[in-house]
Amino acid sequence: xxxxxxxVAAPMGVVVTPATAARxxxxxxxxxxGLIVPLLVLVCWQLAWQWELKPRTIIxxxxxxxxxxxxxxxxxxxxxxxxxxxxxxxxxSHLATSLGRCGQAWVVAVVVGVVLGLGLGLSRWVAxxxxxxxxxxxxxxxxxxxxxxxVWFGVNPTSGKILIFIGALWPxxxxxxxxxxxxxxxxIEAARxxxxxxxxxxxxxxxxxxxPEIVTGLRLSLTLAWTCVIIGELGGTTDGxxxxxxxxxxxxxxxxxxxxxxVFAVIGFAADRxxxxxxxxxxxxxxx
Amino acid sequence: xxxALGRLVAKGVCKSFGSLPVLDGIDLDVSAGRTLAxxxxxxxxxxxxxRVMAGFESFDAGTVTVDGEPVTGPSPTRGxxxxxxxxxxxxxxxxxxxxGPRDRGDRQAAETVTELLAATGLSDFADxxxxxxxxxxRQRAAIAQVLANRPPLLLLDExxxxxxxxxxxRMHEWVRGLLAERPTTTVLVTHDVDEALxxxxxxxxxxxxxxxxxxxxxxxxxxxxxRHTLADPAFVSLKAGVLNEVLEAS
Ligand SMILES: Nc1ncnc2c1ncn2[C@@H]1O[C@H](COP(=O)(O)OP(=O)(O)O)[C@@H](O)[C@H]1O
Ligand SMILES: [Mg+2]
Numbered sequence: 195x196x197x198x199x200x201x202v203a204a205p206m207g208v209v210v211t212p213a214t215a216a217r218x219x220x221x222x223x224x225x226x227x228g229l230i231v232p233l234l235v236l237v238c239w240q241l242a243w244q245w246e247l248k249p250r251t252i253i254x255x256x257x258x259x260x261x262x263x264x265x266x267x268x269x270x271x272x273x274x275x276x277x278x279x280x281x282x283x284x285x286x287s288h289l290a291t292s293l294g295r296c297g298q299a300w301v302v303a304v305v306v307g308v309v310l311g312l313g314l315g316l317s318r319w320v321a322x323x324x325x326x327x328x329x330x331x332x333x334x335x336x337x338x339x340x341x342x343x344x345v346w347f348g349v350n351p352t353s354g355k356i357l358i359f360i361g362a363l364w365p366x367x368x369x370x371x372x373x374x375x376x377x378x379x380x381x382i383e384a385a386r387x388x389x390x391x392x393x394x395x396x397x398x399x400x401x402x403x404x405x406p407e408i409v410t411g412l413r414l415s416l417t418l419a420w421t422c423v424i425i426g427e428l429g430g431t432t433d434g435x436x437x438x439x440x441x442x443x444x445x446x447x448x449x450x451x452x453x454x455x456x457v458f459a460v461i462g463f464a465a466d467r468x469x470x471x472x473x474x475x476x477x478x479x480x481x482x
Numbered sequence: 483x484x485x486a487l488g489r490l491v492a493k494g495v496c497k498s499f500g501s502l503p504v505l506d507g508i509d510l511d512v513s514a515g516r517t518l519a520x521x522x523x524x525x526x527x528x529x530x531x532x533r534v535m536a537g538f539e540s541f542d543a544g545t546v547t548v549d550g551e552p553v554t555g556p557s558p559t560r561g562x563x564x565x566x567x568x569x570x571x572x573x574x575x576x577x578x579x580x581x582g583p584r585d586r587g588d589r590q591a592a593e594t595v596t597e598l599l600a601a602t603g604l605s606d607f608a609d610x611x612x613x614x615x616x617x618x619x620r621q622r623a624a625i626a627q628v629l630a631n632r633p634p635l636l637l638l639d640e641x642x643x644x645x646x647x648x649x650x651x652r653m654h655e656w657v658r659g660l661l662a663e664r665p666t667t668t669v670l671v672t673h674d675v676d677e678a679l680x681x682x683x684x685x686x687x688x689x690x691x692x693x694x695x696x697x698x699x700x701x702x703x704x705x706x707x708x709r710h711t712l713a714d715p716a717f718v719s720l721k722a723g724v725l726n727e728v729l730e731a732s
Contacts, residue, residue: 383538384568388582389558389631398585402572479572479611 254449262449263456266438280432280441281450289457291433292423295351299358300419304412307363311370312396315404328367336361336418340425351434354426361422362415369411373404406480409473413466420462487549488634488667489514490535495544497530498692504530505541506692512684514549514634515665519672519682519701521728527693528671529565532637535669536562548635558582561628562637568624569612575599575623576608582631591630598626601660618649622656629664636661636668642677654680655708662705675724679717680707685724689731696731 236256242248243255254262262281271283280288313320314328339360343353377400385399386392427436435454442450490512497505504527512518522528533539535546537556546553548560562568569578579598583591599605602622612620621641628636642650654677661668672678678685679701687697702720703711711717 380564380566380568381570383556384564384570385581385585387536387538387556387558387560387562387568388627389586390581391585394585398581399570402570405572477572479613 251446252448254452258449259452259456262447263453266450266453280438281447284438285457288433288435288438289461292427292435293461295355295426295434296358296419296423299355300362300416303359303362303415303419304366306359307366307411307415308370308408311367311408312374312400314367314371315374316396316400332364332368336422348430349426349428350430351426352430354423354436357425358419358422362419365411365414365418366408367411369414370404370408373407374400376407377403406473406477409469409477413469413473416465416469417462420458420465424458487514490518490546490548490635490667490669492535492546493544495531495534495541495546497527497534497539497541503692505534506694507544508693508695510686510695510698512667512669514667516683517661517668517670517681518684518686519670519678520686520688521672521675521678521724522688522693523690523728523731524673526688526691528673528688529639531688531693532562532639532669532671535635536560536637538562558586558631559633560635560637561631561633563621563624563628563639563641565639565641565643567620569620569627571612574609574611575604575615578612578623579604579626579630581627586631594630594632598630601663602626603656617645618653621645621653625657625660629660629666632664634667636666638668638670640672641670643672643674650674650677651709651712657681658705658707675721675728676712679703679721679724680711687724687727687731697727 239253240256243250243253247253263285265282267283267285269282310324310328314324315321336357339357340353343356347353347356381399381403382395385395390398423434424436424439427434428440431437432441435457439451439454442448442454490510492508492510495505495508496503508531510518520528520531530539534541535553537553537560553560556562569575570581573581576595576599580591580595582588583594588594596605599608602625604619604623604626607615607619612623615623621644625638625641642653645653658681668681670678670681682701685697685699685701686695688694689696703714703717
């Protein structure tokens with residue numbers, strides 16, 4: 195059988211076509227291109243500080259921010275007068291708290307979103323029952339929930355988690371519902387013909403077939419969740435990156451606020467990359 | 483070998499899609515273990531007929547039975563390879579071939595799958611994904627996937643239509659060998675006269691839509707058919723005659 199080897203580079207791993215090879219080669223200089231704007235911003239920032247365009251308490255120097263970041267994560271933690279030290283050496287603990295809050299609410303949103311999405315996508319009956327309701331709720335801007343949550347729970351991490359849950363729910367729910375509804379009828383027929391009982395179709399065909407799109411929804415929802423975590427930390431707590439930033443604002447420490455912003459940026463970016471890596475690993479069969 | 487199963491009988495099968503009549507009183511009787519090749523012009527209702535036999539499609543009149551049992555829905559005893567192939571893109575070749583046995587709780591699944599992978603020449607590609615296979619390999623995997631259930635009846639819908647001529651010929655020889663080792667009643671739908679005469683024990687001609695069986699005859703060649711048969715004068719003249727009939731029917 196001489197066509198056995200035709201067109202296939204290796205039994206395992208991805209077939210490297212000239213197109214992907216070329217794209218890979220071109221990626222390096224492009225990445226360097228991406229550094230130009232941040233560097234430009236950094237230079238302008240430094241100049242603004244040097245020429246003192248604004249008081250130095252409002253625009254701290256990049257060096258001050260860097261020193262603050264170092265103190266935040268690597269400084270020695272000392273008990274303050276009130277017993278609460280929000281900044282020096284508290285970085286990892288604030289970060290862990292924020293990640294925990296975000297992760298908790300996000301995981302709940304993912305589970306609810308996928309289960310509800312499977313129900314909506316698989317059952318006409320569930321769809322007729324819930325579609326108008328979920329669509330109406332989805333039309334409410336995320337931050338419109340904030341006043342209500344504040345009245346019920348106060349401005350605190352609980353409200354924050356509820357906001358994260360709501361914000362993270364929709365992308366997962368929509369992605370799951372749509373992708374499940376789009377599973378090719380031929381795949382369902384094939385499974386039925388091969389002997390898969392109806393009750394197992396969702397696990398054997400619907401879920402795996404829809405997975406690449408669901409994972410895209412997960413990425414979107416994680417970004418949103420991380421965006422929402424700070425809202426719940428602006429009151430009612432002394433833990434979390436957001437609480438640190440709030441305390442820094444009250445203390446007039448701009449460089450500490452900027453450290454918080456950088457932490458949010460780095461973690462948000464890293465989380466998305468991680469999820470993308472995981473999705474490449476687990477849904478590598480689809481070409482995304 | 484146990485007693486051959488899989489006698490397929492269709493009587494007066496009619497089917498319309500809305501106001502479009504597609505099947506118009508199809509009568510067929512395929513003995514257990516034999517291969518019926520169905521030739522018909524494109525769009526005449528060949529796929530629809532196979533889907534009716536597989537139990538995917540309801541019909542308006544007539545009966546379809548396998549070993550006396552009426553067909554009411556899809557079943558692992560009636561394996562169908564659809565025109566576009568039915569491999570699941572997220573599963574490896576081995577998982578695809580083992581899909582049916584696994585879901586039916588077949589204890590010997592692993593052995594069956596290993597044996598079928600060898601028979602389909604896919605042992606080295608057991609852990610590859612469908613998109614990493616060539617067209618011919620993909621079709622062999624799709625056939626192996628269905629045969630893993632050991633169905634008494636095999637339904638093939640233009641399984642090699644998308645392949646180039648050489649690969650297709652190789653696949654014909656391979657299918658002959660495969661089915662010789664595993665006697666399986668087969669209905670093969672095709673628009674390729676060579677394919678019908680190389681693989682069929684019986685040849686059925688369908689009319690243009692709505693499809694009727696306009697001719698049914700035995701194919702006068704033995705089991706040693708292969709590429710050499712194509713040059714056989716008897717084959718050549720038979721092919722010319724059949725081609726003529728097909729053109730008249732459409
Ligand atoms: N699900 C369907 N709904 C409506 N019309 C269909 C459907 N499936 C097939 N048809 C029509 O039935 C006719 C026969 O189709 P098909 O069985 O696929 O033909 P063939 O396989 O012989 O090319 C075509 O005219 C096609 O448009
Ligand atoms: Mg067809």
